[in-house]
Structure formats: C-alpha cells, structure tokens
Amino acid sequence: MILHVDMDAFFASVEVLDNPELAGKCVIVGGVSGRGVVSAASYEARRCGVHSAMPMYQARRKCPHGIFLKPRPWRYKDLSGRFMTILSGFSPLVEPVSIDEAYVDISGCEALYGRPEAIGARIKERIRKTLGLTCTVGIAPLKFLAKIASDMDKPDGLTCIAPAAVPEFIARLPVEKVPGVGRQTRSQLERLGIATLGDVRNYSAEQLSRRLGKYGNRLAELADGIDHSKVKPTRVVKSISSEATLSADTRDRERLESYLLCHAEDVGRQLRRKGLWAKTVTLKLKHADFTQITRQRRLALPARTSEALFKAACELLMQYKTNKPVRLIGLGVSELSAASGPVQLSLFDTEKDSGTKWDRVDNVVDTIAERFGPDTVKKARLVETEPKTE
Numbered sequence: 001m002i003l004h005v006d007m008d009a010f011f012a013s014v015e016v017l018d019n020p021e022l023a024g025k026c027v028i029v030g031g032v033s034g035r036g037v038v039s040a041a042s043y044e045a046r047r048c049g050v051h052s053a054m055p056m057y058q059a060r061r062k063c064p065h066g067i068f069l070k071p072r073p074w075r076y077k078d079l080s081g082r083f084m085t086i087l088s089g090f091s092p093l094v095e096p097v098s099i100d101e102a103y104v105d106i107s108g109c110e111a112l113y114g115r116p117e118a119i120g121a122r123i124k125e126r127i128r129k130t131l132g133l134t135c136t137v138g139i140a141p142l143k144f145l146a147k148i149a150s151d152m153d154k155p156d157g158l159t160c161i162a163p164a165a166v167p168e169f170i171a172r173l174p175v176e177k178v179p180g181v182g183r184q185t186r187s188q189l190e191r192l193g194i195a196t197l198g199d200v201r202n203y204s205a206e207q208l209s210r211r212l213g214k215y216g217n218r219l220a221e222l223a224d225g226i227d228h229s230k231v232k233p234t235r236v237v238k239s240i241s242s243e244a245t246l247s248a249d250t251r252d253r254e255r256l257e258s259y260l261l262c263h264a265e266d267v268g269r270q271l272r273r274k275g276l277w278a279k280t281v282t283l284k285l286k287h288a289d290f291t292q293i294t295r296q297r298r299l300a301l302p303a304r305t306s307e308a309l310f311k312a313a314c315e316l317l318m319q320y321k322t323n324k325p326v327r328l329i330g331l332g333v334s335e336l337s338a339a340s341g342p343v344q345l346s347l348f349d350t351e352k353d354s355g356t357k358w359d360r361v362d363n364v365v366d367t368i369a370e371r372f373g374p375d376t377v378k379k380a381r382l383v384e385t386e387p388k389t390e
Helices: 010-018 056-062 073-088 116-131 143-150 163-172 183-191 197-202 205-212 214-223 253-274 306-319 351-372 380-384
Strands: 002-007 027-030 038-041 067-069 094-098 101-105 135-140 158-160 239-250 277-287 292-303 326-337
Touching: 002 116, 002 143, 010 027, 010 038, 010 073, 027 056, 038 056, 056 067, 073 094, 073 101, 073 116, 101 143, 116 135, 116 158, 135 143, 143 158, 143 163, 163 197, 183 205, 197 214, 205 214, 239 253, 239 277, 253 277, 253 306, 253 326, 277 306, 292 306, 306 326
Parallel strands: 027 067, 135 158
Antiparallel strands: 002 101, 002 135, 027 038, 094 101, 239 326, 277 292, 277 326
16 A cells, blocks of 8 residues: 655645744745745635645735745755655655655555554654644555545545555546646547546557557556556656746846856755765756746866856856846756765865865855754855845
8 A cells, every 4th residue: 555645735834833823824835026926825825716836916816815925945845854754754665756745655564553544644643743734645555546545635634545446436536637637638538538537448558549649558557457656765866956037037147146146055055965966057047038048067077066056057157148138047957976976186276175165164054054044144145135036
C-alpha cells in the first residue's frame, strides 16, 4: 500500500500557525502587487473563489476582505524538511513530490504500525502534534490512486482505497481525475465517448496509442489497474533555479544585476544545502512583449558560491545587447555534481582560492539564515537597492 500525504493549504497554514490571529480568515499568500500570482490560499479564501496560480488582481477582486501576505520561503522550507523527517520515521521509502507533499510506501510496515488506515492516522497525528499543521492522506495499492484519494476529502482527511475496491473505483473514476489527462487529452477522449477510466477498456492499447501517443499505453494500463510507478526515495537533482516577475518593467542594467544577486544567493544556498556544485549557469529573461530568451555559460571550475554564480550571470547579461524592457529575470544552474573535483592549489589568489574563501563566508551566512531567516544578513548592495519582485 502507498500513501500520498499532502499538507493542507501549506503556505497559508504556516502563516496562520505563526500568527494565530489569522485563524478563520481569508489568508492569501503570493506576490502582493497586481502582477503577482497566488501561491496558496486558506480554505476560507478558496470558498470565495481564490485558488493557486490565480493572478493577484483577480484574487483581490474576488476576496477584497482577504489578508494578502508575501511568501516566506525560508520558513516553508524549514517546516517542509521536518515534515519529510516525520514521514521517514514510518518508512524508508519516501518520495518528495514538492515542498508540501510526498509518497510513502508502507509495504511491510503493518507489523510495526498497524493497518494502512492506522498508519495514515498516526502520521496525521504526528504532524499535528509536531508541526501544529494538518494534512490529508490518500491510501491505495497503486501510486496514481493514492494521489487521487488524497484529493477526495480535503482538508484534514483520510481516504483509503482497499485492493478489493480498486476495479469498481477505476470503473467509475472520471478521466479528468487521472494524472496526465489535461485539457487536450480530455477533449480527445470525449470524442471517443470516454468519460470514465472504465470506458477506456472499450479500446485497445493500440487504438489509444494512435490517438494519444505513448500516453495511450499508460492510460490502457491504468484502466486495467496496472501502475508500474514505484515510490523512489531518491530523486536526482538536475538543475536549480530562481526567478521572479519584476514589480515594473525595466531597462536599468544595475537594477537587473540586483535581481540577479538575489537569485544567485538563493540558488547558491540551495546548492550548498544539497552538497552540490554547478558547472553551467543560465540567465533567463522575459521581455515586456513576453518574448523569452536564455543564455548559458560553462564555468571553468564547478562552483556553488553566490559570488561565482552572480559574476557569471552578470557577464551573460552584459553580453546580451537589447533595449527592450525586462519583465522577468532568472538565474539557473545545471550540470550538477556532488563534488567540485580535484584542483591544483596555487600560490596566488586564483579563482578557485577566491571561491574557497567565499564558500566559507557563504556557509557562515547560511547558518545564520537557517536560524534567523534569510534577511538577517545581506550584501550591502541589496540593502541600498533592494529589488522588488513578485
């Protein structure tokens, strides 16, 4: 049996946890200007029609009495790590899906913790007592059904689909509930007269593949109760990035560099937390006309210091000649490795030696930021010209 554990309105719930006066109110977390989008909304706000990814101006229109808050990523990451640690105490097979949800394979855990429903209840109680937050748990013998089950009784719910109930559940399951069925796929299935996953059985895998490509085969398997997806406790990180929509379009290179410095510190902190080095730095820009460009540079030496990432991104920005105003700017890294590799030491202040010094500085700043928040210590440049992002 597999559990899908999903924290309830995570960002908004954390804000209520830290400020109990917000309990029972319409709490909306996201970019606070008209250009921002909703990152999370409390269930009170959802009843007003507010949902994640909604433009903030629409959220204000639907919920004018709402309490709008800027995100606090460092706080959410801290609680997310504690959430994953709780899950790891019940099974070694935990697969994080995002900051606030994960799959847990509890095969063989019944002898220690009881039946699947009891394990789900114990996880909910542990999260409530340890973190002061609620979650919803879905339990099923198939991974995709566990995800669906966790959406059936929100918030603070627990739904278990027993193995014997799987065939009937699949037969009645609306196809739009199936992971991977988006608007286009749903439209094609409607033309075939398919409304439920059970209806899929009226067609062969070959017929579905001709219409839907590779996903046709997967859909046929899911309709037969077959899901080869396993809970994978380790996920290889291939890239890390940070980006933001600006509060106002700008051509000011100095201001754009200030945004890049913020992103470099965020990406660098993530690299160091994961014990990784990056070989390639990517600059991402979106202009006011919504055209988007990316530029990449391979570093001479793998790096994880914010200073090295910032310098590389600034060089890419300098090389990109344009007068069009910028709407969004981002910095990403790829070609990640768990070690920087052997390096010849030098008697002089080489790029590697300088990077080592910055690495020590960054580690100290990271320790302070983890304890007191990322705004406790910041570069003087950001104090003087702190950029506004969404």
